[in-house]
Amino acid sequence: MNITNLNIAVVGAGYAGAAAAKALSNLGAQVTVYEQASQIREVGAGIGLRPSSMHQFNTRGSGEAIKAVSSPSDAFEILTADGRRIAREEWPEKDTFSETTRFIHRGDFIEALVGVLPQGMVKLGHKLEKIEDGGSTATLHFAGGRTATADLVVGADGIKSVVREQLFSDRQPVFAGEHAYRAVIDAEGTYDMVADGNLRMYIGHGTKVYLLPLLHRGQVSFDITALNPDSTWAPTVTKDDILRTVEGFDQRLVEMTRALDMDTLNSRAVYDIDPIDVWHSDSVVLIGDAAHAMCHHQGQGANSAVLDAGALADALATADSVRAALASFQAIRKPITDELQRISRNGWTDDEVSDVFPGQKPGQIAAMASTSTTTAPTKED
Template structure:
């Protein structure tokens, strides 16, 4: 699109998570008028650590935000997979991308703070819970709780796995339960029982359980994550310390000790969900990014990375295509095959035999329970 047309473009982004904040930065650099509407009254990202891949870091360099991310992250040269008893299985360097070879390990909270911190004051509007989105063809209208309405040439649905934009305009499909729980905590590096000696991600795999140690050296901390098979699809399940201890039975005693030492009030506990691939991500004036378009399981560590790549691809398409509808079609054609494959691969976390071995005769619920 011509730069003059881009400067006239009014864009409303629903959601101020990874995808929304990244899209706001990328699209505002085109000269468009961008506003972000977030339902929370304050931004507070829970959870633990993630890895930002080399290709993602290249996007940040392109947008002039590389240093802001580097300042609150730790560079990793490789990742390693080990048995439950800490015997090495494989070690691989991160896939390089245009000169970048390191994955940067970062706390989720630091990441969203860094993304939002590079946006202009006044761009993000908190306390806006979306109730209705209307596609009017060449523009769209948003209606928020309390009655406020906003019209925009382009609405970007970045409102996550329970996306209102997706459900009202593109697909009624609900989140799908994976048959797993994720237990995540951030602990002091001193509490890791000597298991963290460098900045590299390690995953220990055993019967029905995967344990991740993700160093956050810039914080003097470690992200300690357990993913365990469980048939309970309650969105926010109640789990005891004994339950956690049972998931790491037979693991290296140091991992068992880390689990035993956890303060349960600091552990983020959730059932793990994704969505089935959806056929259409856009109309002529509405488009989906991130988890709203393709929420995926965390086994490949690609959720946040995919959201950032979506934002970059959307900005590229708007810059290069002849019109807004053509740009949105190009964006979907570029990104959907990639994320469809990542969704497929990420679901290959466990075999049917392993699932039957851990909870025989029990079948996990297929979709999210009603709240």
């Protein structure tokens, strides 16, 4: 299908939206990205971009921009809380794609993705309030009375997707029963624990500690994920609260926790969504977290968004119609992301879960939370 005359509106300028905009504009489509924020920025810490994602960037013109602000990694290690190695593996797909995983700060990632888009493609300050699906077209209604009609709307508006809630599923995000505490710290304060550039995860006592090197920045992304029954979206915690989560861990990790600057710490309750049955109509499609937000244990959220973007572009380039392309896209991507959502929810042992949620088993926390009235607030909160 020739999509050079196709008018495409992308809702959201995050990983999924920016990657999709690049892939679709490469095909000649007329793409506009609508972002609710008044400026492009991303808080948080580091993420890993897998070889398959880097392959997507290389083939669609973003690879050099990503590599300029990221660090390569050869392998990852899983260790016990006190530092005994459980496993060491090279990154999967290295040979397939002739690439390795690269680590990047979330802010740098967004800037690189948006930076390769044509000037003027991203429209800031457009908060979506309503979407009307007209069959062959769809109309977006933004705060302030502005509207836009497109042949195809790509809903890339995250875990609290307006597009998903109004057209495909009104089920709310599900609390995963855990908190994530994230900070970017100077590499000098990490005792050379990741000087080789490789990811390490320490696990035990209901806590996972991730050390993700950002060596091109002279920094390390420090992530503590701990079981916790508090479902507040942005929980208030003290240094002592966080120190309790790393009791019994390698003393170097304890000291790194003790040295954290609480003013720069990002604290979040962890949420995902239940798999939804349908991602598309004839003129609207969901991608990224809007379609399949997942817990971060497998490190697949951003990577899945990138692969969604590429798969959507490929489907539109090869199908006979938009309708057929969207059906093909869902058929290819949904089985994969359904499985990633499932395994990402099951990140804890029986004993770890029962310490915090008496009587529960791994995989039951989300099910328990989904029957409550707890939901995640809007993106601005």
